[in-house]
Amino acid sequence: MLDKNLSRRAFIQGAAVVGSGLTVGIDLASGVALAGDAPSFSFPNPWLRIDAKGITFVLDKTEMGQGVLTAMAMIIAEELDVDLEQLTIETAPADRIYGTFTDLGVQMTGGSSSIKSTWHPLKIIGATARQLLINAAAKIWHVEPAECRAESAIIYHDVSGRRGSYASFADAAAQLPVPVPTFKNPNTYRYVGKSRNKMDAKAHVTGVTKYGVDTALDKMLTCSIVRCPFIGGSVKSYEDSLVKKSPGVRYIIKLPYGLAVVADTYWQAKKAAELLTVVWNEGELGALSSASIRGQFEAGAKDGGKKIRHEGNIPKLGKASKEIIDAVYETPYLAHATMEPQNCVASVTKDFCEVWAPTQTPGLCMEVARDITGFSTDKIKIHTTSIGGGFGRRLLADFVAEAVTIAKEVPAPVKIIWSREDDFHHDFCRPASYNLMSGGIDKSGMPLYWKHLIVSPSILSYFIPQAMSAMMPAWIPVCIGKSIGGAVGSGFHGLIADDTATEGAKDLTYRIPNIQVDYHQVDPGVPVGFWRSVGHSHQAFMVESFIDELAHLAGQDPYKYRRKLLAAHPRNLAVMDRVAAEIGWSRAAPKGVFRGIAQHSSFGSYCAQAMEVRVDLEGKIKILRVVVAFDCGQIVNPDGVKSQIEGAIIFGLSAALKGEITYELGKVQQNNFNDYQVMRMNETPVIEVHIISSDQAAGGVGEPGVPPVAPALANAIFAATGIRHRRLPMRVL
């Protein structure tokens, strides 16, 4: 893992003329998993170019609605002293160098890490470029740099009245030694910390934005795939004579798990695909059902788990406690359901492969294409498109692998489009989890012990084999990278605990003298993946519901109870206090209105939520109001943060109230938005977001709003009805 405090180790490697002009990038000196990739390290990665064409900021992150494009541009514009409108934004190609600032060393956008990991590098790049240009101007004008100032891409020497544009000094600046940058005084910030509408909003509202599925190339064909409905199943036999005769159909390509019908248009391909008759092999999971999965979890729980966090001495405490609660908590598999279904365009010729992918991991797409074509990376080009929702689904590159595999067989570019049904049936779901919770309180009502056994599949055992070759130095042949990945991935099975299943549970923030958190990995074989806030998305539900249970067991106010246990966590405490103040916790709720509260920290940020609900005569719950307090340290774009939190609340409510992927006879039972419901306008409560600004390091924004939603709601429902929901989704609407 990389040292997060980049400023100490990061330095500007060089500034060089590229064609003409100035290119500035940043490189890390050592400790980076990519060491040995000489060609990439010999030039500074191009994040910023200033030349006759203007000022170009190269965005290496995927914009998927989280506002990273705007926020990163704001940081650069701030330190570079240019107007935001003066920046041209260009999407970075897939290049290993852009993996430098991610946890896994793969070029990716995930883990709420974009601003956290690029805040310092972008500041350094912007400030260094500004200083270089000033130094160049000063040299040409024979004056002291200190007498010059920069503003809106112009350098001024006020004493003599001279001025010149950045572009006019770019070539000269490229010849100068790289200075140590001086950062702007935050009090003089023009952009950072001030709300800014998204730079791509206009393109979105006029239908101009090009998502992956909108890619259109000359002679491109489009493909619909008939997939085996059984998880892990395959094609046994098929009859396609009617398909071949169907209008527009060009190719039928057999894949291990299905048949790809390639036609002139999507509609032709889809219509023709309906004429296929296929006999399937069910594979090994033909008998799998949600009930059998639950049985596996229950059996796993009986065997206990591996030690994740043990403090104090649990065994004798049951008896020492005044009262105890034992409870089973369960969360389901969940689909991502991005509004844009998976899709990809690929073109493979004799010696070149091009891919247009709505992806969160261009680095992984590159490796997948390299693996399937056998081409070297200089013969592969990955274009990252805008994406219609990621939520972790597009960290996987399965749909890219599929497009490249099909394109290899077709002498034209091919676009694959998954149907919504494909998307639900073949997702890499948020893993389900089964939890045994046990807690006891002492005479004063305070917790004496906390025991939590998590039974859940491992995400990394699916992701690592895919990602490993992207993390290896480029000179390692792909087959070796893959086999190492496979070894590491299968090594996860039972050998080491996977953080993504226990995060949020193991970092319990409450002061409890005896804590035992264990994990038992049980893998029913269903593909699983990262899902907005990952392990926190389910573990916050257990932790924040169960602490509420202990508070009620002690007969104490759940907010005040938590307060007493959070002294060592001032930022958790501060968001709790703020949310309690904003919802008016100390005052009685209006008649018939009930409140619940929860707090959780994840991805370096702190979030507390309080909700107000009402129960109608039929026992249905109406959520009236959600109040949020959020501390993500340094803030770049406050309204951007606010909109991410609003979105996270609604995303979290969909999961808490509706989301569930179930299995029967080896198949996913949900098909479309009729049987996998999500929140809609008429169900959306009032959402109030209060941001606590601080000068602490930037934390994540996209994900930390999700985890507290389910427990805050469950706690409010308990307050309203006395019913403790220990299983999601809570079907109470």
Next chain:
Amino acid sequence: MITCTINGKKLTSDADPETPILWFVREHAGLTGTKYSCGMALCGACTVHLNGQPIRSCVVPISAAEGQSITTIEGLSNNGLSPVQKAWIDHNVPQCGYCQAGQIMSATALLASNPAPTDEDIDVAMSGNICRCGTYPRIRAAIHTAARNMKNP
């Protein structure tokens, strides 16, 4: 042969008359602002106007548009941004943006028939449009703003 008007332009095509309007505008007319997401009239991403009425274009065949007029997001305004689009930008509504063409087409149709919608009116008109990014609160606010601005331009 199908003949219809899309965004004011007359178009003739020999496409299969059963082709849903969604795929016709995307693949035959080359207008990709209208989006596919569910294909079953469940999400609203594909909403366009047929003679001014909002329809889920994924389930309406192009034959139904014979001699009729279709408006897509690209044709919503021929001089700059429409009041709805402006309000969308002012409220910083879009996140990923994928659902927003459908949202804007639904909202525009609502405002055309009801210049001062209440929250309940908005619920009724907009609940067929899913946004997975969760922009509903801003959509609601933007519709109220657009309504005000259309009354007092």
